Amino acid sequence: MTRTEPARFRTRITELFGIEHPILLGGLHHLGESGIVSAVVNAGGMGFVTSRSFATPQAFRTDLQRCRDLTAGKPFGVNLTISRRPGFNRDLSAWIEVALDEGVRLFESAGSAPDEIVEPIHRGGGVLLHKCPSVRHAVTAQRLGVDAIGLVGMEEGGHPGANQLPSFVNAAYALSRVTVPLVVGGGIGHGRQIAAALAMGADAVVMGSRFMVASEIIAHEALKRRIVELDEHGSMAILGTIGDTWRVMVNETAREVQRLEAAGARSHREFGDLILSTRTIERVYEAGQVEEGIVSLGPAAGFADAIVPAADIMAQLMREAAAAARGFRQMCEFED
Numbered sequence: 001m002t003r004t005e006p007a008r009f010r011t012r013i014t015e016l017f018g019i020e021h022p023i024l025l026g027g028l029h030h031l032g033e034s035g036i037v038s039a040v041v042n043a044g045g046m047g048f049v050t051s052r053s054f055a056t057p058q059a060f061r062t063d064l065q066r067c068r069d070l071t072a073g074k075p076f077g078v079n080l081t082i083s084r085r086p087g088f089n090r091d092l093s094a095w096i097e098v099a100l101d102e103g104v105r106l107f108e109s110a111g112s113a114p115d116e117i118v119e120p121i122h123r124g125g126g127v128l129l130h131k132c133p134s135v136r137h138a139v140t141a142q143r144l145g146v147d148a149i150g151l152v153g154m155e156e157g158g159h160p161g162a163n164q165l166p167s168f169v170n171a172a173y174a175l176s177r178v179t180v181p182l183v184v185g186g187g188i189g190h191g192r193q194i195a196a197a198l199a200m201g202a203d204a205v206v207m208g209s210r211f212m213v214a215s216e217i218i219a220h221e222a223l224k225r226r227i228v229e230l231d232e233h234g235s236m237a238i239l240g241t242i243g244d245t246w247r248v249m250v251n252e253t254a255r256e257v258q259r260l261e262a263a264g265a266r267s268h269r270e271f272g273d274l275i276l277s278t279r280t281i282e283r284v285y286e287a288g289q290v291e292e293g294i295v296s297l298g299p300a301a302g303f304a305d306a307i308v309p310a311a312d313i314m315a316q317l318m319r320e321a322a323a324a325a326r327g328f329r330q331m332c333e334f335e336d
């Protein structure tokens, strides 16, 4: 192999998911639809159509059919949120049934423990990766029979839970406690971090923030331009005071939420519509008013330097990972 050829990393996840590169695009509320998912899948990674973004099972089914057309037979996945809120999970079995019926076999779940979904997914011939923010939850999910774990750290864009540990600390502990394939996420935006995760023993990475500038992401260009300008300090954690830590883009709305927390607000209700996803969708994603709503985002977004197709981001990540892996190989001296 010459130095200019891209590397191939073969892991238990590339085998299990039937993908070329060990890069997963995790679920993205409202944005994780067939456009971006098929772009990542066609570039050799894995993506998950995010079920909770759809108002009805029929709308979800239509998007899965579109994704199947766009990926021309390559496997793609579905993301499921398991909520703690009473009544919210009633629809979960309907989403799973629709996905299986449309030929989807790969699932990413996040939120509460996946005890109710392992059996129906396996009965339908599916594979379940459960994404969680702590090693304790990972061990529980493994005991419940999931096929792979996604372990995220506090740097994750979105909801990293009450966990206060970074992704590489979590992963290093998990690797001695979890035997199923392990995917690491949170703060990963450069290929050298992918190489480091694999060198540590992980089977893949799960990413989100770095892909927010992909041309296929259905958000306003003004948001993508803002993200391109950000450096590693472009995100902040809010709502930790009410036990619902959320890592988001720094903007006026996030600062206002922080001010309300400092002034003593202690329930979701007291933040009014500031924290509602409908506000983010209408004002930020659709109208491009980037100060006007909360956007899930982590420091990995600082690596985003241009609005380009997801395939270009994937290719850049793989070039960077290959360069780091070559450097690592050169510094190793083995006695055997």
Ligand SMILES: Cc1cc2nc3c(=O)[nH]c(=O)nc-3n(C[C@H](O)[C@H](O)[C@H](O)COP(=O)(O)O)c2cc1C
Binding pocket: 025, 026, 027, 028, 029, 030, 031, 050, 052, 079, 081, 109, 110, 131, 152, 155, 156, 157, 158, 159, 185, 186, 187, 188, 206, 207, 208, 209, 210, 295, 296, 297, 298, 299, 300
């Ligand atoms: C805008 C946005 C929306 C997200 N929505 C979801 C979601 O609905 N379900 C989910 O499981 N994860 C969601 N995540 C988390 C990602 O799937 C992924 O785990 C995370 O982005 C990885 O950390 P990173 O942002 O540091 O790369 C979201 C992340 C972002 C940036």
